Amino acid sequence: MFALRNTSMHNVKTFKQARNFRVEGTCLGSVNLKGRSFLTLKDFNPDEIKHILWMSADLKQRIKHEGQYLPLLQGKSIAMMFEKRSTRTRLSTETGFALLGGHPCFLTSRDIHLGVNESSKDTARVLSSLTDIVLARVYSHSTLEELNQEAYVPIINGLSDLYHPIQILADLLTLQEHYGYLTGLTVSYIGDGTNILHSLMMSLAKLGVNLRIATPKGYEPDATVTQEAMHLAKQFGTELHLFSEPMAAAQGSNVLVTDTWVSMGKEDEKTKRLKDFHGYQVTMQTGSVAAPDWTFLHSLPRKSEEVDDEVFYSPRSLVFPEAENRKWTIMGLIVCILTDYSPQIPKLKF
Incomplete structure (x- = not known):
């Protein structure tokens, strides 16, 4: 059992190192956002931002305008933690994730008290073992940074005092x-x-x-x-x-x-x-x-x-x-982070 635990923690460490490596830039000259956290647009270069927008436009075209069903997130789940109330952030993420075949889990401050009933460190590790990605809407940006430091799944900033990317x-x-x-x-x-x-x-x-x-x-x-x-x-x-x-x-x-x-x-x-x-x-x-x-x-x-x-x-x-594009862009972002799917429509002009 001790050996199994060591192996598990080694895998976690390896995943975090790989994720952190990708934060520094694109992969071998191409845009590869898989495994990336999204705390601030400060961390993303022009090609990466454009790729997210292209992905979002692709999903909007294929799903909304062409009526296609794209279960790109089938079998995946997202934990949505909200310290602050929300309309657009919750609905866009919840409906968008479900539309792509995934399972969204909504957690209010009554369900999870970061740093009160359980430390942010422990929360990050627990959610990492239960879901594929976490979106957190928090008061303090430092909370997001702590979650990102301790989690071994990607963290998305759903809003903080410093940024709303x-x-x-x-x-x-x-x-x-x-x-x-x-x-x-x-x-x-x-x-x-x-x-x-x-x-x-x-x-x-x-x-x-x-x-x-x-x-x-x-x-x-x-x-x-x-x-x-x-x-x-x-x-x-x-x-x-x-x-x-x-x-x-x-x-x-x-x-x-x-x-x-x-x-x-x-x-x-x-x-x-x-x-x-x-x-x-x-x-x-x-x-x-x-x-x-x-x-x-x-x-x-x-x-x-x-x-x-x-x-x-x-x-x-x-x-x-x-407001509607909140849905398509959060879908595009999550697809970039969790899948290998490539947009099918022509690249957008910027």
């Missing part, structure tokens, strides 16, 4: 579908320096997209993330500008983006935040200085103070296709 995959696919390309677009983010903004900052430059940011004083993005984003903009030859005035940020932009002003856990700051964000509501006046083809994105749920009805329900708003 699966939302950005949906945003990118939505823009690619609408414009037919991404390179050369300019995105203007107007609002709080949230995990949405941080994930945009870690990905847009890699796809040739310029980023203009407007945040009130005291609500700027994380300084370390900003420094890294500046480096990426220089590396990939894109523009990154930070403003304190929304109209300045919106100037000439193709895409206007905002996010919640009062994130979960910050409800006690609502009165102060509404005052501090006065003038940041996205309206048609904001769009008047944008590019003629400007569109609007919001990760939802939306409050009227963030964007008015005229914009939110207008033909320029892509928020509902964006």
Whole structure:
């Protein structure tokens, strides 16, 4: 029995070493994401991000538009751990995983108390032995890092205080579908320096997209993330500008983006935040200085103070296709991580 235990732990160690090796880059010049964790887009290069989007578009075309049944995840299961409530993240993952033939398992904070009833280390190891992949929606990004350190199955960030990368995959696919390309677009983010903004900052430059940011004083993005984003903009030859005035940020932009002003856990700051964000509501006046083809994105749920009805329900708003693409992109991501399937449709133009 001792020998069997040693063999088991050796296999775990070997798997983690292999997984960590793949994090550093693609495999022998081709995109190979199998076994990878997905904590932040910071860890993924342009070809890898494009491959995930291509995979997502392929599944959407074959399943939604052609009516094909693709049980690519048959026999596989996912543990979905949620410290924070969710609509789109839960439904997109749960229905998407099941649509591909797999079994999703939803765990709320009542079912699993990370670091309270059981340590994150023990939780990671137990879930690794019972499921093929874990999606965790947590308060602290450090929780994800600890889970990833101890697990020997891939971990997906379903949202943390620092990043929300699966939302950005949906945003990118939505823009690619609408414009037919991404390179050369300019995105203007107007609002709080949230995990949405941080994930945009870690990905847009890699796809040739310029980023203009407007945040009130005291609500700027994380300084370390900003420094890294500046480096990426220089590396990939894109523009990154930070403003304190929304109209300045919106100037000439193709895409206007905002996010919640009062994130979960910050409800006690609502009165102060509404005052501090006065003038940041996205309206048609904001769009008047944008590019003629400007569109609007919001990760939802939306409050009227963030964007008015005229914009939110207008033909320029892509928020509902964006919400649907949460499903196709999480499916595409998981298929990349768990299978050897290759997209059948022509490569997307970026």
